[in-house]
Amino acid sequence: MRAASENELKLKSSVVSIGAFDGVHRGHQALIRQMVNRARELGVPSVVYTFDPPPRAYFQGHRVLTSVEEKLELMKKLNVDYTIAARFNKHYALRPPEEFIKELRSLGTKEVWAGRDFRFGKGQEGTIEMLSGYFTVNIFPFVTCEQGEKISSTRVRELLKQKDWIKINHLLGRTSVDTFMSK
Incomplete structure (x- = not known):
């Protein structure tokens, strides 16, 4: 897997999944696996x-669940190319949606998964509908746990307050205690 910054990578074609992916929980993992499988079907990165x-x-001061280094390691394990x-900062936050679309076009984006x-x-x-004007967009449904509750980064943060390590580990699909206790 190769890591890059915004506007650094140029590709002839690709399939792209977009999101904050904070925590890289089971819902994120399912989305990314589906996107990777689709890229393999199309023979593109x-x-x-x-x-x-x-x-x-x-914007809201939410606790970051996964450092960029941890996120990159998890993406590697998910076979992302x-x-x-x-880098999300004031300058990036002020970018018009069209700049983001232009960047996606420079990746040769065939499909977007989000x-x-x-x-x-x-x-x-910028909306999913706007992206649909330029790319084939695949909307991935929310993933729920066995009790029917939506798996989300917000839910993981709530469980962190309760120190419910069993449920956190279940939502993340991996052991997290060491990671969160060191933060």
Whole structure:
């Protein structure tokens, strides 16, 4: 797996998954696996486009669940070919949606895989519908646990407050105690 920054990677074609992927929980893993499988079917590289820090950490001060280094290691384990970790700062947050679309076009994006709530660009003006005007967009459904509850980074943060390591590990699909106790 190769890591890159925004506007650094240029490809002839690819399949791209976009999201904060904070925690890289089981829902994120399912989305990324599906995107990687689709890229393999098409014979093109798989790309994960993510943000450092995640936008909610930048704007709302949410706790970051996964450092960019941890995220890159997890993407490698998920057999992703390239991961773009865009530096999310004031300048990046002010980019118009069209700049993001232009960057995706420079990746030769054939398909985009994202969650239904994905928004991008200044003021979250960019929508899934806007992306659909340029690319084939695949909306990945929310993944739920056995009890029917949505697996999300917000839920992991709530469980961290309760120190419910068993449920956290279940949602993440890996052991997390050492990671979170050191933060």
